Amino acid sequence: MDNPNTKQQKFIHEWALSGKSLYTLANELNVNVLDLMGWADEFEEEIRTLKAQEYDRIQTENQMTKLKQYNYYASLYTRLKSELDKRDFSGLPTDKLYFILNDTLKQAHLIKSMDLADFTDSDDLYDDWLDEEKDDY
Structure with a gap:
């Protein structure tokens, strides 16, 4: 027979993180639902902490994903703008490059507008690039 403390610890972890119902957990742990309700009250603080x-x-994982996307678009925008600045516009097809540049800038604006607080602590190379480039196009 399983140790009751092990079942309690498993309940605390599963109840806090899995989103399973008390009935499902009761079946998995072979414990009465009323016991689980008592444990939920007894270990409320631990469950809340987990x-x-x-x-x-x-939240941190999502913030890092958005920051990586932002940095990618910042890098892409910088490379595209650098390539565009080299062009002499004498018969070279630059319209596609302008469209890509514009789409990249729009995407960066979209990502940054999701939550500006995510970017306030950033020490990356492209910290202010979007603000500097906003009047170019």
Whole structure:
């Protein structure tokens, strides 16, 4: 027979992170639903702490994903603008390059507008590039 403390720890972890119902957890742990309700009250603080930690982890992961996207578009924009600045416009097909440049800038604006707070602590190379380039096109 399983140790009751092990079942309690598994309940705390599963209840906080999995989103499973008490009935599902009761079947998985072979414990009465009423016991789980008691454990939910008894370990409310631990469950709340685990939920907060998971929320913070997900939020940080999403923030890093947005920051990586932002940095990618910043780098792409810089490379495209550099290439465009080299062009002499004497018969070279630059219209596609302008469209790509414009689309890249729009995408960077979209990502940055998702949550400006995500970019305030950034120390990357492209920290202010969007603000400097906004009047160019």
